[in-house]
Amino acid sequence: MLKLTEEQKQLIRTCARDGPAYDALIRLFDQLCETNAAEQERQRGQENESLLAAAHAILQYREFEDIVRSIFTSAKRLTGAAAGFVLVMNDAGNAPDLLLVDGGELPDRVDPTLPIWISGLRDHIYNSKHVLYDNHFAESEWTRHLPSGQPSLENVLLAPLLPEDNVVGLIGLSNKRGGFSENDVRLVGALAELAAVALRNHRLLQALQQSENRLRTLIDLAPVGIFETDAQGHYSFVNQQWSEISGTSFSDIAGAQWGKAQPEAVQAMLYQAWDTSQSEKRPFEVEFQMRKLDGSSIWIQARMIALHDPSGKIAGQLGILNDISRYKQAEDRLRFLAQLLNSVKESVIATDLAGIISYWGNGAEKTYGYPASEAIGRHITFLAPPDQVEAEHEILRHIIKYGAWQGQTEQVRKDGTRFWSDTFVSLVTDNRDLPWGMVGISRDITSQRLARLQLQENEQKFRAFVEQSIDGIVLINSEGRIVEWNYAQTVMIGFSADDVLGEYIWVVQEQASTIDDPEERQRETEFSQDMILETLRGGKSPWLGQLVEQKMRHRDGSARVMQSVVFPIDTPHGLILGSISRDITTTRQMEQQVRTFEMEKERMQILSDFVTNASHEFRTPLTIIQTLQHLLNRVDDPEKRAKYTHNTLRQIRRI
Secondary structure (H helix, E strand, O other): OOOOOHHHHHHHHHHOOOHHHHHHHHHHHHHHHHHHHHHHHHHHHHHHHHHHHHHHHHHHOOOHHHHHHHHHHHHHHHHOOOEEEEEEEOOOOOOEEEEEEEOOOOHHHOOOOHHHHHHHHHHHHHHHOOOEEEOOHHHOHHHHHOOOOOOOOOOEEEEEEOOOOOOOEEEEEEOOOOOOOHHHHHHHHHHHHHHHHHHHHHHHHHHHHHHHHHHHHHHHHOOOEEEEEOOOOEEEEEOHHHHHHHOOOHHHHOOOEOOOOOOHHHHHHHHHHHHHHHHOOOOEEEEEEEEOOOOOEEEEEEEEEEEEOOOOOEEEEEEEEEEOHHHHHHHHHHHHHHHHHHHOOOEEEEEEOOOEEEEEOHHHHHHHOOOHHHHOOOEHHHHOOHHHHHHHHHHHHHHHHHOEEEEEEEEEOOOOOEEEEEEEEEEEEOOOOOEEEEEEEEEEOHHHHHHHHHHHHHHHHHHHHHHHOOOEEEEEOOOOEEEEEOHHHHHHHOOOHHHHOOOEHHHHHHHOOOOOOHHHHHHHHHHHHHHHHHHHHHOOOOOOOOEEEEEEEOOOOOEEEEEEEEEEEEEOOEEEEEEEEEEOHHHHHHHHHHHHHHHHHHHHHHHHHHHHHHHHHHHHHHHHHHHHHHHHHHOOOHHHHHHHHHHHHHHHHHO
């Protein structure tokens, strides 16, 4: 309680004119002091009550907004401020979020952007990190930040929220009647500390919830089965994937001990592996065939660790199950493919993208003479002759760029001998279609190459023979299309190889036909087509090997006489027909001339014989007539003359 000092009493005595007035003043002051002490006691009670209410709000409310509203209400009630706001920075810390605005007695005129008026003060508070107030705000430079129509602000108080020595928000109060005091600074600062604690707890809880949600999402989406047990090994949690892998729901195994559903031999193996992992202080990891409730089995990879309490005792186990049946099947398939590749006679070699050999088949060992131990790890170019190494590098670049390469290269065996290899190489990609290596298969084609070179030489000789032949040579494939047409055939018919190669033979025959009637020419073409196709299918025909003569029309329109023989040729691709033709037009013309000459000669002979015979036949009657005329000239006897005349007439009739 406040008491007057002697100096203060002397001052009052001096001012008072009489004793009763002095005594009255003294009593009045004492009463005021007693009243002020009671008010201070009540004020301290309210302060303590508000601080306890604010602290209780942190524990009572789950939502941060509700906690802040309670703290703000306490601050406003304790200070007597008419208006205020709460401002909190967003999680990124780069922009403020207006959490609460209280316009006091004039809510209709409060702009939602109220905190803009403290933009300058806010920066000052962020730097100083102390509570600030201004009881002459209406006269300060900060009023230029007020929005148009904003209610008048006589005074303001701003308290920073400092959860971890960084200002993350503000509590702002304004328009306190009589102005703010240092006591208000103390009270609002304490409430701001509580709000900062609530904000930190709120954000920690949010982060924890987000982390828990992420963890639960990861567990739900995990492609592996996840389970947890208690200290006795009884299941306490399994995720959905675990149920799908095991074919068992959590309700079926809740409280059961892990591993007990498996056959005794598998149980013994699992528990032995767990004990070993614990004694060696390493994670438990094992692969086994797990029996499901329906009796089927799948290959499982299990991993498990022990969970310890603060004292170090095992409080449970956390494990994962992964269905590796497909991987086991893939391993079996890879093993089968490896055995298959090793049984292949051809050389099978695999490398990485740099060309380093990673697989060397048995065929490669037989072909090159190097065992796998001497080849794996070396660059593929060591198999090339020294003068071909750069070409091998170019092949590798081609494979990486285009995905594959096929061709023939010269290679070197371990004994130094060279041979020709026919090789096909392609990139190997993963399930994302990204290349990770190369695999190639090759075979020794040295003997085939020599045979092919010999064949090419023979083919060149054959082609030279065909082109230089004076006879026309035509080859027809199994479809009836012309595949060979030499120069002599062009001379005979007038059609060049470019004109007829690839055409059906009966189409060309129709163009060279000497038949003028279109219908008859069409019938002849159809007959020729049927006969040729039937021969190609059956390989037999009465006209095969027979010398056939036919008339054809040259491209210039002249008629030609052709003499041809057709013969079958068996090839790996089927039966083909060959034809050798000769133009005998001149021969036939000469033969016709000879026949004409012979006929003329025969006619002349006949005429000569006729003349000879006729001459004999004429001479005898004429001689007789001549003799009878001589006698008539010498005989006068009428009877004899009549006889001679009769005989003359008979000879004339004979002629």
